[in-house]
Amino acid sequence: MQPQKLQIKLYTDRATGISPEAFVVVFHGWIKKKLLPELMIDVANYAHVPKGPGVALIGHGNDYFIDEGDGRLGLLYSRKRGAPDAGQRIADAFRRTLYAASLLEGDAALAAGGAKVRFRTDEVQLRVNDRLAAPNDDATFAALKPELDGFCRELFGAPCDITRAGAATSLFTVKIATGVKSDVATLLARLGGAPLADRSLV
Amino acid sequence: MSKDAAKTWKETLGPAIPEAWGREIDIFETQIELRKKGKIEEKLFAETRLRRGAYGQRYDNGQRHDGETTQTLRYPSGEITKGPVTLWDAPGMQRIKIPFGRMTADQLDVLAALAEEYSDRILHVTTRQDFQLHFVHIDDTPDLMRRLAAVGITTREACGNTVRNVTGCPQIGVCQTEAFDTAPYAHAITFFLLGHDDTQNFGRKFKVAFSGCADNPCGLTNFHDVGCIARTRVVDGKEKRGFEYYVGGGLGSVPQNAQLLDDFLPEEELLPMTQAVSRVFARLGEKANRAKARLKFLIKKLGLEEFKRLVLEERATLRPDPRWTAFLSDLHVTDEKPIRPAGALPPGPHAAGFDTWRASNAIAQRQPGYVMATVTLPLGDMTSDQGRGLADIARRFTGDAIRTTVEQNMLLRWVSEADLPALYDALVAIDLGSPGASTIGDIVACPGTDTCKLGISSSRSLAAELSRQLKDSGIADDPNARGLHIKTSGCFNSCGQHHVADLGFLGVSRNVNGRRVPHFQLVVGGQWTKNGGAYGLAIGAVPSKRVPDVVKRLTARYAAEKQPGEGFAAFVTRIGKKTIRAMVEELQILPSYEQDPSYYSDWGDPREYTIDDMGVGECAGEVVPIVEMGLAASEREIFEAQVLLDDGKIKDAVSRAYSAMLEAARSLTREKSPNLSAAPDEVVGEFRKHFYDTQLFFDPYAGGKFAQYLFRAHEEHDNASTVEAAHQLIEEATLFVDAAHQCYTRLGSSLGAPALGAGVGPS
Numbered sequence: 016m017q018p019q020k021l022q023i024k025l026y027t028d029r030a031t032g033i034s035p036e037a038f039v040v041v042f043h044g045w046i047k048k049k050l051l052p053e054l055m056i057d058v059a060n061y062a063h064v065p066k067g068p069g070v071a072l073i074g075h076g077n078d079y080f081i082d083e084g085d086g087r088l089g090l091l092y093s094r095k096r097g098a099p100d101a102g103q104r105i106a107d108a109f110r111r112t113l114y115a116a117s118l119l120e121g122d123a124a125l126a127a128g129g130a131k132v133r134f135r136t137d138e139v140q141l142r143v144n145d146r147l148a149a150p151n152d153d154a155t156f157a158a159l160k161p162e163l164d165g166f167c168r169e170l171f172g173a174p175c176d177i178t179r180a181g182a183a184t185s186l187f188t189v190k191i192a193t194g195v196k197s198d199v200a201t202l203l204a205r206l207g208g209a210p211l212a213d214r215s216l217v
Numbered sequence: 218m219s220k221d222a223a224k225t226w227k228e229t230l231g232p233a234i235p236e237a238w239g240r241e242i243d244i245f246e247t248q249i250e251l252r253k254k255g256k257i258e259e260k261l262f263a264e265t266r267l268r269r270g271a272y273g274q275r276y277d278n279g280q281r282h283d284g285e286t287t288q289t290l291r292y293p294s295g296e297i298t299k300g301p302v303t304l305w306d307a308p309g310m311q312r313i314k315i316p317f318g319r320m321t322a323d324q325l326d327v328l329a330a331l332a333e334e335y336s337d338r339i340l341h342v343t344t345r346q347d348f349q350l351h352f353v354h355i356d357d358t359p360d361l362m363r364r365l366a367a368v369g370i371t372t373r374e375a376c377g378n379t380v381r382n383v384t385g386c387p388q389i390g391v392c393q394t395e396a397f398d399t400a401p402y403a404h405a406i407t408f409f410l411l412g413h414d415d416t417q418n419f420g421r422k423f424k425v426a427f428s429g430c431a432d433n434p435c436g437l438t439n440f441h442d443v444g445c446i447a448r449t450r451v452v453d454g455k456e457k458r459g460f461e462y463y464v465g466g467g468l469g470s471v472p473q474n475a476q477l478l479d480d481f482l483p484e485e486e487l488l489p490m491t492q493a494v495s496r497v498f499a500r501l502g503e504k505a506n507r508a509k510a511r512l513k514f515l516i517k518k519l520g521l522e523e524f525k526r527l528v529l530e531e532r533a534t535l536r537p538d539p540r541w542t543a544f545l546s547d548l549h550v551t552d553e554k555p556i557r558p559a560g561a562l563p564p565g566p567h568a569a570g571f572d573t574w575r576a577s578n579a580i581a582q583r584q585p586g587y588v589m590a591t592v593t594l595p596l597g598d599m600t601s602d603q604g605r606g607l608a609d610i611a612r613r614f615t616g617d618a619i620r621t622t623v624e625q626n627m628l629l630r631w632v633s634e635a636d637l638p639a640l641y642d643a644l645v646a647i648d649l650g651s652p653g654a655s656t657i658g659d660i661v662a663c664p665g666t667d668t669c670k671l672g673i674s675s676s677r678s679l680a681a682e683l684s685r686q687l688k689d690s691g692i693a694d695d696p697n698a699r700g701l702h703i704k705t706s707g708c709f710n711s712c713g714q715h716h717v718a719d720l721g722f723l724g725v726s727r728n729v730n731g732r733r734v735p736h737f738q739l740v741v742g743g744q745w746t747k748n749g750g751a752y753g754l755a756i757g758a759v760p761s762k763r764v765p766d767v768v769k770r771l772t773a774r775y776a777a778e779k780q781p782g783e784g785f786a787a788f789v790t791r792i793g794k795k796t797i798r799a800m801v802e803e804l805q806i807l808p809s810y811e812q813d814p815s816y817y818s819d820w821g822d823p824r825e826y827t828i829d830d831m832g833v834g835e836c837a838g839e840v841v842p843i844v845e846m847g848l849a850a851s852e853r854e855i856f857e858a859q860v861l862l863d864d865g866k867i868k869d870a871v872s873r874a875y876s877a878m879l880e881a882a883r884s885l886t887r888e889k890s891p892n893l894s895a896a897p898d899e900v901v902g903e904f905r906k907h908f909y910d911t912q913l914f915f916d917p918y919a920g921g922k923f924a925q926y927l928f929r930a931h932e933e934h935d936n937a938s939t940v941e942a943a944h945q946l947i948e949e950a951t952l953f954v955d956a957a958h959q960c961y962t963r964l965g966s967s968l969g970a971p972a973l974g975a976g977v978g979p980s
Contacts, residue, residue, distance in 0.1 A: 039822075039823060043283070043284070046288075047283035047284065047285070047288075054290060054291060054293075056276060056290055056307075057308075057352075059337060059351070059667065060678070061339055061600075063684075064339065064598050066602065066603075067338065067339065067600040067603075068339065075292060084602065095354070096354065144334055146330060147229060184326065186333065
């Protein structure tokens, strides 16, 4: 099984104290400076909705959210279209997520404004945003788990505990407990650093 | 992997999709493919997708201002467009009609899933009881529509020059003040007018609204093209149902109060009368100048009496339709049954916040022991998770008794009062237990510059800021100010309904110190009650960042000085607009950019303000004459016939080619014979009479040859059972449709074609 519409969420190490609205300026800056190697279009602010998508950086192939969806602040990456070839999709999704996280961790304005963020690497959420291809059930889990096991072992340097989560009506969701205290930069380097230009734009 | 990964939504949903709706969506999907291949003209495709509810969105021209300069958004599809100046890959908005706001828990579940999978996880409720999903790719829309169709929702005619969502009071059926339940009437007119021949050739959109009473605001009939207020009358000792029937209302830049066409339109006349109004509007309404194309302008031009005369004259010519009265035999089609027994509110103490929430958000029903509970949505938004949670709450407490409201909230009906504390707890658990429904803090806002191409200022961010500041300042809880209504629109088009607010705001821009500055025009004195009974007037433009100060200043004075029973409009009249203006004037003066650049950006957007991102609106749709729509449909059917033949489906291919010829013939003939049905014998007979016998269809060189193709196909298409015969029929259908195009070109304006130079594009 090779689902295209993968989502990865990295959690911040601060449960509270940062308003998603602090990221509105950051995301506008990313569009202006073309900091991501893909087409980004707009910023949508949903900070008024509790436990929602927070602030969204809308792109053509991918979206990035400062997300509070499960009541925890994090960076949510979401592939929409133009996914890379099968076999590269999980790695590509992690690479884009980690790259965006590295930009946020290094954002001087956020730090100066008291909103400096660090992302945890000991826990990651992965979802498939496609109920047709990947319903949230044991069959999907069984189909995806071998590839995920292998990928996570390679990325985190140790076997990870991967468990299915969420109701049957939810998107297919797994929690990945890595048991590893690494950092974003190290993991990104293992995947080859900054992602290449989005295939959907080629 | 055991699953069939290649399975599509079409295959998965199968018979759950009503056949006719499924066919419409298949056609739309074919049109998408044809447009990608350049085989459908872009204006025609634009109107086609608008009629499926697929709307444009800000930056879809591929240009976006970053605060300093305009950047080009290089979409992978390159120059392919889905309408004039609208790039294919640019995200769009999908509008989803919810007739009179009535929906089920299962529908809400599907909407939540769609928002998650195709949009940004936000379900947005509009001021006309629709849902809107933003940032949707056009390629995803057919599956999105299929999933909606499988739960009984169509997006057909959600945008474009069509009958838009039929709205209605969300309390109807359980309301204390209604004359009777208008829901079955709104339901009947929705599906009667949907796709009706007489509603396909408008120059502009057409909106219908229902209210159960004259005094309350829930139906807002005063600013609709057709507004129906329930009335009863005793005739020969029996109570008879009917409607106060209004026409020609509308907001927009030139708001008009609806005018009374009939003070008691009997229920059996509701559908035919509206059909007659539609015909007159289609025939005489403005087509070239969209700024003057709404029904209100036609009535203004003709005068109400002449308009009424024409409508009644048209009514007399209508071919009788059994649907006019069939629905009257089952007026319980929209009834709801409570799933919990009626009960009394349990004695307290209750959870923190319950009493405050109950005071503003619970409304007693006509039926003892039951209440309606308003679910307050900030800016009309809820997440997919909240949508699913709300569906589960409905299943637990009320069943499928859910409505959207024109104040961008949700309403749960048939809540047993005994369950109210538990319902509140359940809503709080999904962060939907906010109090203050329909109060000063429950601000209505259109999308504005967030996503709308026409937005000038950020109505949503202003509304969010106002809501926050009113709460922080205590005004939101002041009993004297609490009942006021604030509504914000991003431009003069009034989607936020600012004209009928106590304090309304519409986005404008002003030059200050050589720079563009976002402003809002302040409108005071509108009337929300009486179905939006009176429109406020503009006082002056205020810089966006000063609007909260203006609101706090005006509301504080009103709260302090209001006389018993005095509404805000009366207060404005008493103290005078000059006084109001004086209170605002000093807030209109801005510091220079160098002193404080924050005034030169809008709320919620750090970019320096510009109006360079404004595009051409699609609200008006593309004026494509109905003949052209029909001929395009014929061409699409010929294409489909070819595909069917390639797949070896000879019988289906023959049938589709024949259908293409009928569609083309009907498109032309309907201009001569407005009552024409879709029955093949009638279409061919009338075509012969109007176009063959008169030789109007004759080709200058080939004479009546192409018409003969139709006549032969009509007689013999059942006999075409070989590949060769099917192939020949497809060829003949192609020639016939081409001849229909030529005929249309030759006859021009007599068949509804726009005059040369009149322009049918955006203006």
